[in-house]
Amino acid sequence: MARTLFDKIWDRHVVRQLDDQSLLVYVDRVFLHERTGSVALTALEEEGRRVRNPQHVFATMDHILDTFPGRGDRTLVPGGEAFVKTMRRTANDVGIRLFDIHDGRHGITHLISAEQGITVPGLVVACPDSHTCTLGALGAIGWGIGTSDCEHVLATETLRAVKPGQLRVTFDGALGPGVTAKDMIVHLIARYTAAGARGFAMEYAGPAVEALDMDARFTLCNMAVEFSAFTGLIAPDATTLEYVRGRPYAPQGPDFEQAERNWSELRSDDDAEFDLEYRIDCSDIQPTVTWGTSPEHAVGIDGRVPDPETAGDHDAGRAMQLALDYMGLEPGQPLKTLPIDGAFIGSCTNARLSDLRAAAGILRGRRVARGVRAICTPGSQVVKQTAEAEGIDEVFLAAGFEWREPGCSLCFNAGGEGFAPEERVISSTNRNFRGRQGPRVRTHLASPAMVAAAAVSGAIADSREFAETGTNGQDAA
Amino acid sequence: MKPFTQHSGIAAALLVDNIDTDQIIPSREMKRVSKLGLGEGLFAGWRYVYDGAERAGENAEFVLNDPVFRNATILLGGANFGCGSSREHAVWALADFGIRAVIASSFGRIFRNNCARNGLLAVELAAEHVDRIAAQGAEPVDIDLEACRLTLGDGTTIDFDVPPADRDMLIRGLDYIDFALRYADDIDAFVTRDRRSRPWAHLRASES
Structure with missing residues (x-):
């Protein structure tokens, strides 16, 4: 019977059937961070349970740490130091690998899981973090879970689940100049709503999609959860293999050769059937920016704020009206030229090398507009150091950006830091939720190039009108 | 875990799509390495008024501050309730506040899973049914999980579906880690087989 990519990975991980619907599914890797990992490990300790396979568990610090240069365990988060110290103590007690603050491999969970070769194609990888779907870019099943499920997977190496339905999203055609993976995913969500993937894989x-480089694929998969997908994944191909080969925890030598043979089967059969199919014509995608408080509240850069009266559904209409009140916007207002107070480049969505290169392409020789606070947080030490070797830090600093240490940072008030109430911020992150970047902060999501263009303009702008040197997309070096 | 079989309570309506877990509990309200005491931070951005970033009293407009709904034990939501961050703190905060069930037209997947693991019932119903419950105001709703049936104040009944594993876990108040560990032999056998067929997927001590 014809099978999908997801079927092929999922089915070989089924340990046993538990009832008519639920399965016990083997999980190959678990990644923890100090916000939720510390709670899960503490709970296991209190219950006297052991971690079944510490070899397959990894941890980092990203949610609580601040990102100021010279940082340590203390952060602005009330009670934050306890999370950092508990994560360190429990990781050591249990014997799991922790990439601690001053480790050269430190960074945001989902970035370093890929960078270090901890996640490779064909694996099932769980993390108590909703953006674990990012790792689907490698042709793995990235499975975001809560703390209880995290305790379960640590104690049993398995998760209990019902196999999700399956959705295929086909992006036809090619992206226009200056259009990125970020625009692809936000456009998709705006078109089919934030609930559009209905919990499906x-x-x-x-x-x-095939034309995207790995950095762009991570961006595309990262926001699958914003589309309400169980996970998002892309069949591994030559681009994937080239990325994975030689990474520290990836299979080496004969193991790699055998893995490569397994991975060559990881694609949906031609006649595989999906429960749902969506198609997007890439010529419809413009550099995209959000206007509201859900990623579905988005339009192309030349678009206008819509009228809640036009929403077909009353709950959606109420959400739109609340969003406009919160964002301080009126129906019919153009997004372009809307003045901003803050600009942020960072997060598991868009803080990789090609993201920083794309932004630097716009920032080179330009200055951040007066009155705009602009911050860049590279996603990992590896990204930061590679960028610094290319002189990208100098470009950001010369333009007037702050250049920070890796971490989740201003994506969600991480490190206890936010923008000020009612400030309007353009951000390369994944969630424009109310209060996400600080109480009453107004967030507009966009690609790193769009954030850079807005930062130098002092207002939301079209990145295509700025000469630039790279994109998070098929043009990237 | 506290078993859930039957419950009767007042339902407070938050009929807006995409209420995310950052709304249910903002990250700045998760102050301790603990699952306890989070009810105070529930809907903190909506429930309180602020002077700058400091709380300066209750927001009288918010439904859970309405004297009629202050003791609500059921919450009604729109589409995609509990989307966003995986933070189980959202469920712990709801439970700590006294919420026993959330009824919405759809849920974020991780939130829904987290509910079942903590004795909170998540019921997915068509939006018109959710609206109908909201329309009866402070009349109590009876929930019978054994029968998978809601009964409204006027005697109207609405049947619902819950995944059997979640229903079982809720009714019996099972510890589901113990449940999985009953199959430890199956897991061992799987790992032994899998090490042979996918040696590349299993890390060895020297590599970590």
Whole structure:
């Protein structure tokens, strides 16, 4: 019987059937961070349970740490130091690998899981963090879980689940100049709503997806959860293999050769059937920016704020009206030229090398507009150091950006830091939720190039009108 | 875990789509390495008024501050309730506040899973049914999980579906880690087989 990419990975991880619907599913890797990992390990300790396979468990610090240069365990988060110290103590007690603050491999969970080769194609990887779907870019199942499920997977190496339905999203055609993976995913969500994936496992396919480099694929998969998908994944190909080969925890030598043979089967059969299919014509995608408080509240850069009266559904209409009140916007207002107070480049969505290169391409020789606070947080030490070797830090600093240490940072008030109430912020992150970047902060999501263009303009702008040197997309070096 | 079989309570309506877990509990309200005492931070951005970033009293407009709904034990939501961050703190905060069930037209997947693991019932119903419950105001709703049936104040009944594993876990108040560990032999056998067929997927001590 014809099978999908998801079927092929999932089915070989089923340990046993538990009832009519639920399965016990083997999980190959678990990644923890100090916010939720510390709570899960503490709970296991209190219950006297052991971690079944510490070899397959990794941890980092990203949610509580601040990102100021010279940082340590103390952060602005009330009670934050306890999370950092508890994560360190429990990781040591249990014997799991922790990439601690001053480790050269430190960074945001989902970035370093890929960078270090901890996640490779064909694996099932769980983390108590909703953006674990990012790792689907490698052709793995990235499974975001809560703390209880985290305790379960640590204690049993398995999760209990019902196999999700399956969705394929095909991106036809090619992306226009200056259009990025960020625009692809936000456009998709705006078109089919934030609940559009209905909890299904989603495969991204089509020529525009195949043309993406790995950094862009991570961006595309990262926001699968914002589309309400169980996870998002892309079939591994030559681009994936080239990325994985030689990474520290990836299979080496004969193991790699055998893995490569397994991975070559990881694609949906031609006649595989999906429960749901969506298609996007890439020529419809513009550099995209959000206007409201859900990623579904988004339009192309030349678009206008819509009228809640036009929403077909009353709960959606109420949400739109509340969003406009919160964002301080009126129906019909253009997004372009809307003045901003803050600009942030960072997060598991868009803080990789090609993201920083794309922003630097716009910032080079320009200055952040007066009155705009602009911050860049590279996603990992590896990204930061590679960028610094290319002189990208100098470009950001010369333009007037702050250049920070890796961590989740201003994506959500991490490190206890936010923008000020009613400030309008353009951000390369994944969630424009109310209060996400600080109480009453107004967030507009966009690609790193769009954030850079807005930062130098002092207002939301079209990145295509700025000469630039790279994109998070098929043009990236 | 506290078993859930039957419950009767007042339902407070938050009929807006995409209420995310950052709304249910903002990250700045998660102050301790603990699952306890989070009710105070529930809907903190909506429930309180602020002077700058400091709390300066209750927001009288918010439904859970309405004297009629202050003791609500059921919450009604729109589409995609509990989307966003995986933080189980959202469920712990709801439970600590006294909420026993959330009824919405759809849920964020991780939130829904987290509910079942903590004795909180998540019921997915068509939006018109949710609206109908909201329309009866402070009349109590009876929930019978054994029968998977809601009964409204006027005697109207609405049947619902819950995944059998979640229902079982809620009714019996099972510890589901113990449940999985009953299959430890199956897990061992799986790992032994898998090490042979996918040696590349298993890390060895020297590599970590």
